[in-house]
Amino acid sequence: TQSLDGAKMVARFFLQLGDYGSAIQFLVMSKCNNEAFTLAQQHNKMEIYADIIGSENTTNEDYQSIALYFEGEKKHFQAGKFFLLCSQYARALKHFLKSPSTEDNMAIEMAIETVGQAKDEALTNQLIDYLMGESDGMPKDAKYLFRLYMALKQYREAARTAIIIAREEQSAGNYRNAHDVLFSMYSELKTQKIKIPSEMATNLMILHSYILVKTHVKRGDHMKGARMLIRVANNISKFPSHIVPILTSTVIECHRAGLKNSAFSFAAMLMRPEYRNKIDLKYKKKIEAMVRRPDTSEAEEPTTPCPYCEFLLPECELLCPGCKNNLPYCIATGRHMVKNDWTACPNCDFPALHSEFKNMLQSENICPMCSERVSIVHLKKIADCTPYLNPEEMEQ
Ligand SMILES: [Zn+2]
Ligand SMILES: [Zn+2]
Known part of the structure; x- marks a missing residue:
């Protein structure tokens, strides 16, 4: 047709300028995907075509052609990516697992994504074998097993894996890693409204206390x-x-x-x-x-009221002797929370004493729990703290 010829002419014009990107873009915009594909193939510019097509209305056939091209070039990661886009999960997984390992291990992440979408037992087992090192004798970082269970929505297995990973990190002395593994697991379970194992909550609290030491001493x-x-x-x-x-x-x-x-x-x-x-x-x-020469003088720790029953207990005590509740703790100080000084991190929603978190943010600009940037202006005082109390009841 006329418009097709017109489009080809404009594309040729860009080609003469050596501007393959614009030529391909123009053909895609004129719905001449086959011509654009051929052009990309001839000039070895498939990445450009793939990029452009990723943002347009694209058919599975388009994705498959790109995937096959990359397969022929033995560009496994790219091939996997486009087989995944056209829902050919087995082929996508095969290529991701063949992909040479990179620093960011994107191929493993994509393999997990593939299996999560495929919901196919054989593919899941294939990936588990790979992660355990059954296929190549090299077990991969356990965090991928955790991510896999999360992608499959098998939260109990994920929680178990997270506890094991955190325990290993902890005994190796990698406290920040252990903290972050437990934190991400905790938030995920909270989002899924699944009961948080108490061992996990306690360990996170202890690791968080350890991490706060550095902040307090530095300040x-x-x-x-x-x-x-x-x-x-x-x-x-x-x-x-x-x-x-x-x-x-x-x-x-x-x-x-x-x-x-x-x-x-x-x-x-x-x-x-x-x-x-x-x-x-x-x-x-x-x-x-x-x-x-022991000196046993020590001032009593100041007391503040329990947010459940108003019992006055030492500010760093987390188990109330009055009502036997485990009290929520402030992520900025580690103290137990107090009803009339309540806020929460705008990002992770963990509670903090409003006055103390504000104070901490004068010199630190990240949340000590989720490590995201928090600005003082986004801290809101929370008048009703009941949603933060009795979370066990909510989860059952
Ligand atoms: Zn109490
Ligand atoms: Zn936070």
């Missing part, structure tokens, strides 16, 4: 740092590769904050034969002196 707030270290030190078995350094920091921060009795009791713990010789020489004499 020169030794009292808050000491309080979080006391919580971590009381759960020291969860930090097996850093027992002595953590106990040492606890002694030092407690001493700095004037919590002499706590400093003394953790110093005494460090005197156990299995720890004593591992203490950093810089602090050893000082800690030994603390144990020899």
Whole structure:
């Protein structure tokens, strides 16, 4: 037809200028996909064609032609991508698994996406074998198994995998990774309205307390740092590769904050034969002196009311002696939440004491829980905190 000839003429004009992108774009806009495809093939510009076509109304045949082209060129990742776009899952998976590994492991992510869409048991098992290293003797990072279960909406298996991954990260001393694995799992389960295993919630709380120590100490707030270290030190078995350094920091921060009795009791713990010789020489004499001449003066921890029953309990205590509830904690300080000072991260919706989170955001600009940027202006004081209380009831 006339318009087809016209389009070809304009395309030829761009070709003479060496502008393949515009030539291909023009042909696609004029609905001459076959001509555009041939042109891309002749000039080895399939990536450009693929890019352009991705944003237009595209048929499965178009995607398949591109996929076949990349298959012929042994560009496995690209082939997989376009087989996935035309819902040929088995072929897509085959190419993603053949794709050479890259730093960001995009091919594995895409393989997971493929299996998630395909909902086909044989393909799922094929990918699980690959992730476990059955096919090539190289087990892949466990986080992919977790993602796979999430993509398949098998949340219980995903939760179990997440707990195992976090435990491994934790015992290797990768506390930030362990924290982030549990956080993403926790948020996912919350979104799916699935009950959060209490082991997961407790571990996340302890890891979060550990992460807050650094923030508090960096901001020169030794009292808050000491309080979080006391919580971590009381759960020291969860930090097996850093027992002595953590106990040492606890002694030092407690001493700095004037919590002499706590400093003394953790110093005494460090005197156990299995720890004593591992203490950093810089602090050893000082800690030994603390144990020899104990100073047990310590001000009582201030109390604030329980958000459930108004019982006054120490601000870092998370189990209310009045009503036996586990209390939600503030992601900025680690203290238990208080009804009339309530806010939540605009991104992850974890609760925080309004005054404290605001204060922290003066010097930090990210949320310590989800690591997203948060600006003070987006913090809203929450008058009714009931949605944040009794989450167990909501999930059942
Ligand atoms: Zn209470
Ligand atoms: Zn957040």
